[in-house]
Amino acid sequence: MESLEPWLLNDRLSAVPPSITQQFVSHYERQGMLEALEACIVHLNVASLDIDQVMRLCRANGLYDAMIHIYNRGLKDYITPLEELMPILQAALATGKQLTDNHIALGNKLLVYISCCLAGRAYPLSGDIPAEDNQRVKHEVFKCITCLHSKNASDSEHSYPYL
Secondary structure (H helix, E strand, C coil): CHHHHHHHHCCCCCCCCHHHHHHHHHHHHHHCCHHHHHHHHCCCCHHHCCHHHHHHHHHHHCCHHHHHHHHHHHHCCCCHHHHHHHHHHHHHHHCCCCCCHHHHHHHHHHHHHHHHHHHCECCCCCCECCHHHHHHHHHHHHHHHCCCCCCCCCCCCCCCCCC
């Protein structure tokens, strides 16, 4: 399984049968090689992945780039990553304690992600958002970050929670 990694990272192997990618993901998870796995996932065609398996793994282990990749490339959804990841930062800020390195890294990823979306650039890899989606993505991301309340707002939520 590990011999696939260099091929994936060099974009020489992007379409892998789902049965192989399931085993690949399981192997890397068992070995605790999560950073290497995330690096490979963002190079894979999303159709090759067991989305449920990978998304559960991403959420459980903070593999945010892989999560964003699946939403963006597989579902053409650029808003849900913001709606799922911003509350993690909000909860950390609400404690009043100093942010952990993981929270700071997530905040930095989100800033770069928003910047890329508004500039028409793909994230986390280089390239552009498909031309047919470019204006829609810019509009939706801008609308999301400037919304008065989040999708599942509580009565105590401050105005403009994503800003």
